[in-house]
Amino acid sequence: MTTKFQAALDRVTRVRGVRGAMLVASEDGLVVAESLMEGVRGNAVAALAASLAKRFHRASETAACGVPEFLHLQASQGSLLATPAPSGMLLVVVAEADINVGLARLEMRKAGEAVA
Amino acid sequence: MNDDIRALSAEVARDPASLAFVPLSEALRVRGQLDAATKVALAGMEHHPNLADGHDLYARILADAGDVEGAADEWSIALALDPRHAGAHKGLGFANFRQGDLDAALEHLELALAADPTDQTIVQALQTVRQIAQQAAAHPAEVPERPAVFAGLEGADHGLLLVDPQGRVLAGGLRAQSGHDVAEEVAAYLAGVSQEAERTARLLELGEWRWIMAEGERGHLHLSAPSTSALLLLARDKSVPSGRLAILAARAAEVARRWLEAQTL
Amino acid sequence: MTQTRAVEPWTLEPLQRFVAEAAARLALLTTTSGQVIAQHGFTRAVDVMSAAALGAAIAASTSEITRMLQEPAFRALSHQGQSHGIFLAHFETPRGPMLALVVYGGDSSIGLVQLFFEQFARDLAAACPTPEPAKPVLAADFERDLNESLAALFGR
Numbered sequence: 001m002t003t004k005f006q007a008a009l010d011r012v013t014r015v016r017g018v019r020g021a022m023l024v025a026s027e028d029g030l031v032v033a034e035s036l037m038e039g040v041r042g043n044a045v046a047a048l049a050a051s052l053a054k055r056f057h058r059a060s061e062t063a064a065c066g067v068p069e070f071l072h073l074q075a076s077q078g079s080l081l082a083t084p085a086p087s088g089m090l091l092v093v094v095a096e097a098d099i100n101v102g103l104a105r106l107e108m109r110k111a112g113e114a115v116a
Numbered sequence: 117m118n119d120d121i122r123a124l125s126a127e128v129a130r131d132p133a134s135l136a137f138v139p140l141s142e143a144l145r146v147r148g149q150l151d152a153a154t155k156v157a158l159a160g161m162e163h164h165p166n167l168a169d170g171h172d173l174y175a176r177i178l179a180d181a182g183d184v185e186g187a188a189d190e191w192s193i194a195l196a197l198d199p200r201h202a203g204a205h206k207g208l209g210f211a212n213f214r215q216g217d218l219d220a221a222l223e224h225l226e227l228a229l230a231a232d233p234t235d236q237t238i239v240q241a242l243q244t245v246r247q248i249a250q251q252a253a254a255h256p257a258e259v260p261e262r263p264a265v266f267a268g269l270e271g272a273d274h275g276l277l278l279v280d281p282q283g284r285v286l287a288g289g290l291r292a293q294s295g296h297d298v299a300e301e302v303a304a305y306l307a308g309v310s311q312e313a314e315r316t317a318r319l320l321e322l323g324e325w326r327w328i329m330a331e332g333e334r335g336h337l338h339l340s341a342p343s344t345s346a347l348l349l350l351a352r353d354k355s356v357p358s359g360r361l362a363i364l365a366a367r368a369a370e371v372a373r374r375w376l377e378a379q380t381l
Numbered sequence: 382m383t384q385t386r387a388v389e390p391w392t393l394e395p396l397q398r399f400v401a402e403a404a405a406r407l408a409l410l411t412t413t414s415g416q417v418i419a420q421h422g423f424t425r426a427v428d429v430m431s432a433a434a435l436g437a438a439i440a441a442s443t444s445e446i447t448r449m450l451q452e453p454a455f456r457a458l459s460h461q462g463q464s465h466g467i468f469l470a471h472f473e474t475p476r477g478p479m480l481a482l483v484v485y486g487g488d489s490s491i492g493l494v495q496l497f498f499e500q501f502a503r504d505l506a507a508a509c510p511t512p513e514p515a516k517p518v519l520a521a522d523f524e525r526d527l528n529e530s531l532a533a534l535f536g537r
Contacts, residue, residue, distance in 0.1 A: 046492050048315065048496075059306060060337055064298065071328065075325045097323070162425065162426055
């Protein structure tokens, strides 16, 4: 199981601009598996990404847009991407500000399918 | 200080375990002296932790202070101690009404009336809530009048929402696909989302957050901050590509900035 | 009107920051013997004392289990209930070992609590004044200190 998760994450981290990818338990905000560059704080990414996804989920449901299938936080020096993964997990990517989001998203979708 | 409060204070000073703390704290609460009322109530509950009236009293103080959630917790404790406590049922009726849950409000008020049929305030509250519930069922909520800031832009009154940092609607509108107005409810959530986005970007050293976009099962959302005093939400159905959302949002943000600047002059 | 109160004033600001960031509903800082140092969210002294005693007992029994297993000292326990989660942590400060008991609801998570707890422990270490030399404890002093603690914790 761990090898499968790791292989899926490693695929995502090969996209240029990705500084880290992880699987997070979305309710608890805890790390399930990670593949991170030096300097990326995995436990912080997990907790904050899960909390952000939960809050946006409530807004999205109330606006009748349904469950968010892809979340993109753009900041001045980086970005955070997240997509639901099987078994109550969230696949989270920390990336540079100018990442090719389309490509990252494609790899994230494949990674999500791989961990099912 | 009037005679009642003086006499009750003397009684509680003489005997800190006296139940006179309940009417004393209530008298202070009614006079708006919430800090003093809290101190008396908490001191009294030290001696009587299982007194339902004590928890009911403290709940009313919390409600007066604006902490409806805390008040609801205290009323729940009072009901756990005394399931037929009229005051606690009345209080939870009020709390549920404030939170928009009319069914739960009616249930608690009816239980309050069953416990104390002579309390006219409960009768009145029941009539009011029943009337509102009937009106809500007969007529869908009217959309409040809001400034037409985004007039001329696509989705001006149903897919563009300008909100202040406390989650209150400033302009625009938002409707679900069913046509139901969801602006106020969504606005309330957006403040929390933006605060979490700011914190996430800061703690993960991503710089300042610019916007968040979510692609949902049935629609897309784009949230940005056109100024430090406002949040802008753009909502579109799934047929609109997410790349186009960013362009639409940038246009709407420019309009919003001009309007906000005009408000401060 | 939920308030944060402290017997040891230097713990107040770190605890307030932690509670705000982690969205904790209740928080209790104690010594490992259950003596309360600061609290947030409790409305009754009897609840504070009960929680402090139970937290100390859980920490002591868990420490004993880890000792029997020849594992490093117990650091943290957590429990996730239906609507609330509980987090209990044992950590060192310049004033000696302490326990933190945290209760959180659906607007937080164990991940957030753990994340901000680490910062809280660092903030406490930074805020801690130089320890005073230990004084002998007399029964009268104990009674007075206990009453003063209760007064500080409940603003009376």
